[in-house]
Amino acid sequence: MQKSSSAHLISFVVAFTLLPYNPCQETYTEFCLFDDGMCNILHKAPFGGQTPAELSRERLISYTVQFFKRWWRKDNEGHLEGAVDSVTDVLRLMKSSELNDEKIARVQNLWIWAAQANTSLTCTWLLNHLLVDSTLREALTQEVQNELRGEDINTLLGADPRSLEASRFPFLNSSIKELLRIYSVPTIVRRGSHGYAYQER
Structure with missing residues (x-):
């Protein structure tokens, strides 16, 4: 079942408030395509070539790599400027490992997707209870x-x-x-x- 654009917007904005990031229309659209096709990605559905969701995922990863390079600061053991402590702590831990920027971006994108899925579900059910x-x-x-x-x-x-x-x-x-x-x-x-x-x- 396809999510409505309003549901996408709510979940996307809530997820990205964790970062010092103002999502533009381009990245929002990419995230919607990625989110809609995540089920097929997880189940490894046998489509010929890359699906729109997979292509959007790769573009999001590229954006994330650029974003981290722009906002990562090396002072104070390293921190992501403007981000909450939990995001900085996770990113600092991954940077101290042998993961390169692309792999770190892949992990972070999956984490953000999972966070928005949890948040949007909780908000939807709470709104349902408030209405009834x-x-x-x-x-x-x-x-x-x-x-x-x-x-x-x-x-x-x-x-x-x-x-x-x-x-x-x-x-x-x-x-x-x-x-x-x-x-x-x-x-x-x-x-x-x-x-x-x-x-x-």
């Missing part, structure tokens, strides 16, 4: 309004995610944790539905 459960919706609305106390909502939306600790929005935090417990991310990797006894050779 008025009690939940009113409780969360009241909590946010009480915390903001007249503060502009855009200030909250533009805040560093690390500043939104669980103690500030306990009900929202518990709602998200419950969603993660109930609606785990479904895998698109093949799995067996019955047990199998391996034969000794």
Whole structure:
């Protein structure tokens, strides 16, 4: 099933807020093509030649390599300028290994794709519950309004995610944790539905 462009946009923007990066239309389109065809890539579907998703993946990897070269700083043991600590830590660890820039970009692109898949699923289910459960919706609305106390909502939306600790929005935090417990991310990797006894050779 194809995702809507709005779902792509939400997941793409959420994922790339981890980086000091303002995605242009070109990279957004490439990411959409890559995301739509990821199932075929993982299942290694037997298409002749490279699929649009595979071609987009290669272009995204090229963009990522250029991006890291532009924003990586060697001071303070190395860091990615403007990125959150977790992204810098992972990138620093990979740079200290024998991985070249292209392999690092491949790992990072897969990681970003997985992160947006998890984030978009969680946001979708939370929105679904807010639309159908008025009690939940009113409780969360009241909590946010009480915390903001007249503060502009855009200030909250533009805040560093690390500043939104669980103690500030306990009900929202518990709602998200419950969603993660109930609606785990479904895998698109093949799995067996019955047990199998391996034969000794």
